[in-house]
Amino acid sequence: MSDIDEKQMILYAQMANLVSLILQWPDINLKEIAENFSKLACNAHTVCDGELRPLGTGLYPVISIINHSCLPNAVLVFEGRTAVVRAIQHIPIGSEVMISYIETAGNTMTRQKALIEQYFFNCACPRCVKMGQSDDVIESAILEGYRCKGEGCNGFMLRDSDDKGFICQKCGLLRDKEEVRQIANEIKTLSNKVENLAASDRQKAVHTYKEIEDLQMNLFHSHSINLMRTREAILKILMELCEWQEALAYCRLTVPAYEKYSGSLLRVHGLSQLQFSKACSITVTGVYGGVHPLLGLQYYTCGKLEWFLGETYDAVRSLTKAADILRITHGTNTQFMKELLFKLEEARAEACYKEAS
Numbered sequence: 327m328s329d330i331d332e333k334q335m336i337l338y339a340q341m342a343n344l345v346s347l348i349l350q351w352p353d354i355n356l357k358e359i360a361e362n363f364s365k366l367a368c369n370a371h372t373v374c375d376g377e378l379r380p381l382g383t384g385l386y387p388v389i390s391i392i393n394h395s396c397l398p399n400a401v402l403v404f405e406g407r408t409a410v411v412r413a414i415q416h417i418p419i420g421s422e423v424m425i426s427y428i429e430t431a432g433n434t435m436t437r438q439k440a441l442i443e444q445y446f447f448n449c450a451c452p453r454c455v456k457m458g459q460s461d462d463v464i465e466s467a468i469l470e471g472y473r474c475k476g477e478g479c480n481g482f483m484l485r486d487s488d489d490k491g492f493i494c495q496k497c498g499l500l501r502d503k504e505e506v507r508q509i510a511n512e513i514k515t516l517s518n519k520v521e522n523l524a525a526s527d528r529q530k531a532v533h534t535y536k537e538i539e540d541l542q543m544n545l546f547h548s549h550s551i552n553l554m555r556t557r558e559a560i561l562k563i564l565m566e567l568c569e570w571q572e573a574l575a576y577c578r579l580t581v582p583a584y585e586k587y588s589g590s591l592l593r594v595h596g597l598s599q600l601q602f603s604k605a606c607s608i609t610v611t612g613v614y615g616g617v618h619p620l621l622g623l624q625y626y627t628c629g630k631l632e633w634f635l636g637e638t639y640d641a642v643r644s645l646t647k648a649a650d651i652l653r654i655t656h657g658t659n660t661q662f663m664k665e666l667l668f669k670l671e672e673a674r675a676e677a678c679y680k681e682a683s
C-alpha cells in the first residue's frame with residue numbers, strides 16, 4: 327500500500343466506504359477493504375470478446391501468477407468467461423511464460439510509467455533493459471517523437487544539445503521548439519473538443535479527427551503511435567456511419583503501422599544509429615513481436631470491408647493474414663474464429679468463381 331499514490335489511495339478509501347455502506351457490518355475493516363481493492367487492481371484482468379473489446383473485469387487465480395514482459399511469449403484471450411493463455415512463439419522447456427499487462431506499442435518510458443502506476447514494479451524485460459541505449463532512443467523517437475520537415479526525409483528527431491528544438495538524425499535539419507509546442511497545443515485543444523463530439527455528432531467528430539490527423543502528420547514521425555490512434559478513431563466512427571469505402575481507406579492506412587510494429591525487434595538490434603537511420607524508412611522496431619492479436623484483427627477488419635466492397639482478391643489476402651495470426655492467438659474453436667474461417671472460405675470460393683468466369 328505504501329507505493330500507491332495519493333489519488334489512488336483516496337479512490338480505494340471511497341470504494342471501501344461504499345462497501346461498508348452496502349454491507350452495514352459493525353466491525354468492518356476499511357483499511358483491509360482498501361488493501362483488497364489494491365490487490366485486485368494488480369491481479370485482475372480485463373475480460374474481452376474475440377475482437378478485444380472489453381466486457382468487464384475478472385479475477386483468475388491461475389492466470390494471476392503469470393508475470394509481465396513488454397516482449398511477451400504468450401497472450402491472454404477469453405473464450406466467453408474462460409481465460410486462455412496461448413504461446414505466440416516457441417517457449418523452450420523451463421522458460422517462463424509471460425504475457426503483457428499493458429499496450430506494448432508505447433516507448434519504454436510510457437510502458438514503465440504504466441507498470442509502476444498500476445502494478446508497482448520496474449520492468450526489466452529485454453526491451454526495458456535497453457532504456458537509454460541507442461536502439462531504445464530510436465524506437466522512442468519513432469513511436470512518440472517528431473518528424474523531420476526536410477522534403478522526402480523520413481528521419482527521426484532527437485532534442486538538440488542547446489535545447490533550441492529537435493535535430494533530424496538523418497539530414498541534420500533543426501525543428502524549432504516553439505513551432506513544435508504550438509502544433510502540440512493545437513492538437514491538445516482539438517483532442518479535448520473531439521472527446522465530447524464522438525457521442526453527440528459523429529460527422530463533426532470525423533471532421534475534427536481529420537484536423538488532428540493533419541496536424542499530427544506535420545508533427546509526428548510517419549510511424550507514430552499517436553497518428554495511428556487518431557486514424558483508428560476515424561476508422562471506428564466511419565464504420566459506425568456505414569461509410570465503408572472511406573473506412574477501408576483508413577483501415578489500410580493503419581495496417582502498415584501495425585505491420586511495422588510487428589516486425590521482429592531483433593531486426594534492429596545490433597544496428598548502429600547511422601545504419602538504422604538509413605534503414606528506418608523501411609524498418610521499424612517490432613513492438614508487437616510478430617504475432618499480435620491486434621494486427622490480426624486489423625487484417626480482419628480490412629478483409630471484411632474489402633469483401634463487402636467487392637474487392638474479393640484483396641479480401642482473400644487480408645482474411646488469410648488475419649487467420650494466420652488469429653488461429654495462433656485465438657485458437658480455432660470459438661464462434662469468432664469459426665466466423666472468420668467461414669468468411670475466408672466464402673471469399674476464396676468467390677475469388678475462384680470470379681477467376682473462372
Ligand SMILES: C[S@@+](CC[C@H](N)C(=O)[O-])C[C@H]1O[C@@H](n2cnc3c(N)ncnc32)[C@H](O)[C@@H]1O
Binds near residue numbers: 368369444445446
Ligand atoms: C498478476 S501478479 C503476477 C504474479 C506475481 N509475480 C506472483 O508471484 O504472484 C502481478 C504482480 O507481479 C509482479 N510482477 C509481474 N511481472 C513482473 C516483472 N516482469 N518484474 C517484476 N515484477 C513483476 C508485480 O509485483 C505485479 O504487481
